[in-house]
Amino acid sequence: MKKVFESPKSLTKDPFTYCPGCHHGIAHRLVAEALDEFGVREKTIGVCPVGCSVFAYVFFNCDMICAAHGRAPAVATGIKRAKPDSIVFTYQGDGDLASIGTAEIVHTANRGENITVIFINNAIYGMTGGQMAPTTLVGQVTQTSPYGRDPKTMGYPIKVAEMLSTLKGVAYISRVALSKPAYILKAKKAIRKAFQTQIEGKGFSLVEVLSTCPTNWGLSPIEANKWLEENMIPYYPLGEFKTPEEVS
Template sequence: MANTLFVRPETLTPDPFHYCPGCGHGIIHRLVAEVIDELGVRETTIGVASVGCSVLAYKYFNFDMQQAAHGRAPAVATGIKRVLPDRVVFTYQGDGDLASIGLAEIVHAAARGEKITVIFVNNANYGMTGGQMAPTTLPGQKTTTSPAGRSVDQAGYPIRVSEMLATLDGPAYIARVSIHNPPQIFKAKKAIRKAFETQLRGTGFTLVEVLSSCPTNWGMKPAEAFSWLEKNMLPYFPLGEYKAASGVSQDD
């Protein structure tokens, strides 16, 4: 008897992704869609897309989506969740959107303990606009606006968003995961599921930071980009759960 082991999640529309070959967004979209399918909440989920490569996320998720102004996704999600508290509300934001122009919105949404989930995709540069330096660009990393490598004298240091937000009392669940190899993809899905389950329990703000690659702007083949991520990003952005409320299962 043949078992179907892997099919496209129902929560993804049939539209092909517009992302570059090997881009991590496709994997992360699929993980979110699988979790929504498994929790059976597709009919009550509302997503908020950011500005960046993921600006077109509303085309790919088969539930209600809203598109926010640059960086303002947590504020828009706050409004939606407060008006419709029975819905599952999440934002899907990149590092340029969340950690730069949207830093005020994310910090205050976390501090207020808004009962939303944030999927924060960190690929250490601004992907959509051509690979410029982002707040998460590593020291010495070459980008189109730091061609000699990020100088910490001039541009300062990268922001560790998960650690920073975990110091606040509002968040109930904060984790950093990665997708650079199959075991990490499983762990990433588990963290995304925990975040949505925590939101369903209504205990506070939840965020999953997903380290991802940007092969086109990093100038690497997709598999090389995952190796670069593992070698360079993991030491600066350690993986793990930075905040987990009581009642969250720790079955790793």
């Protein structure tokens, strides 16, 4: 018998420190598989955010740096401009990318920086214990929206993929989910395409990954997957929003 599924080389052997059922582990593996498959691990520099995945530097087996909260795209810009031949990716959560780092992500995308952004949208702040994120759904209960997110005072959840795909400098944007094998296979394809976009020098690529946070959602991992499919996907439709072919 041949081994047909194993941990990619671009992950270290360290066990993930994420909560049981958390999708970070799946997203990490998909990124690492893409780096393995393109043979770019040894020229990759990853930028981890502030949030649960601040520890991503432990798990990715490539050069890594930790940015200040929200600034990962700016740090990635500095790296890529200094070392244009390297493969640079950021890995950011929704608080990091869509709240405190909104300016950085918008302008990095707009400059068409040739980097790849993996954007984990789980509709909540994980590391600090479950506060409202910019992507928290209307009515969703969190520590800081204890009566449910009220759009009158808290605004509506931000659709990052749609918003950024309006920018001309952007080459590839897609939204995927990790709640079942079929979605995971599609997510893998999207992440590969994002890195391919960068490898071919076509410009900015981003994959928004709808993920669960069972701990802070107060659900079991299986229930969380169901919640994601029933509540997040209807508001955050899956699919490609921009592909390199459209770049003039």
